[in-house]
Amino acid sequence: MDQENDSPVVLRTLSERVALVTINRPKARNAINSEVANLLEEVLKKTECNPEIDVVILTGSGGTVFSAGADLKEVAAGRFSSLFTECGGFAGFVHAKRRKPWIAAVDGLALAGGCEIALACDLIVASESAEFGLPEVSRGLIASAGGLYRLTRSLPKVLAIELILTAGRLPAARAMAFGLVNRITEDGCAVDAAHDLALQISVNAPLAVRESLGIARLSYDLSEEALQKMSEESQERLMVTKDFTEGPKAFAEKRNPEWSRVGI
Known part of the structure; x- marks a missing residue:
């Protein structure tokens, strides 16, 4: 599954069930051009189809910039639309349909479209x-790739609007305090910390994780009645899978479950 390291988007296996995707344009501050957008969409599809992958970590190379967003040279040349793909939107990612959890491992700056990419991740x-x-x-410009509403959903409204209107920056510690960030780590260790989090996810039943995540993602968009209906339908789908009985059986037998990953 590993790709060549000179590619602007690198996919490799980090450990069993966990993949690492790296935006690899450090000299361009990991900015998004058309090649990155198309490759990131392609990589996302690969991880979705690969039954050996349960969790994906997304990071930027170089250690100082996660991503500076849109490549402004592309924008200035009139190629702004090339940074979007039909299925994934900006960077081939921010509006892509996916079932597996993605964790943004942010070392350094996540600005503009880079911030929007991080916000599109689940953690x-x-x-x-x-x-x-x-x-x-x-x-x-405006943050048209989801940032205007995702940041406002993730932070207190007045703080999000201040950041949007002033073009200000939110340091990691303050982002953590307001619930935008799950964990903070030493510089250079974001991928390692994200990997620890991914491993905690990957030991759980993958079908149940995906069903749970799908509903949780819609918690801001649907009524409680609609979300409850979705929950009941998800439970019904899980009930006919092997994993639905494997979990309780493993608990009764005092052993680790062996997930079949077959079903939904």
Whole structure:
């Protein structure tokens, strides 16, 4: 599954059941160009189809910038639309349909589209020097790849609006205090910390994880009645899988469950 390291998007196996995806343009601050967008969409599809992968970690190379967002040279040349794919949206990722959990491992800056990519992930692990921000208005743009509403859902409304309108940055410690970040780690250790979190996820029943995640992602969008209906339908789907009986059986027999990953 591992790709060549000179690719602008690198996919490799980090450990059993965990994959690592790296945006690999350190000289360009891991900015998103058309090649990155198309490759990231392709990699996402590969991880979705691979039954050996349960959790994916997304990071940027170089250790100082997760991603600076859209490559402004592309934008200035009139190629802004090339940074979007039909299925995944910006970077081939922010609006892509996926069932498996993704963790953003943010070392350094996650700005503009880079912040939007992190917000599109399900969990965020950040280094102490990490900063988040949507500075688009300072360049005559808007954060049109989900940032305007995802940041407002993740932070107190007034703080999110302040960051959006001032093009300000949110340090990792403050992001943690307001619930934007799951964990903070020493600089250079974000991937390791994200891996620890991924391992805690990957020991659980993958079908149940995916069903749970799908409902949790919609918690801001649907009514309680609709979410309850979805929960009941998910439970019904799980009930006909081998994993539904394997979990309780393993508990009764005092052993670790052996998930079949067959079903839904």
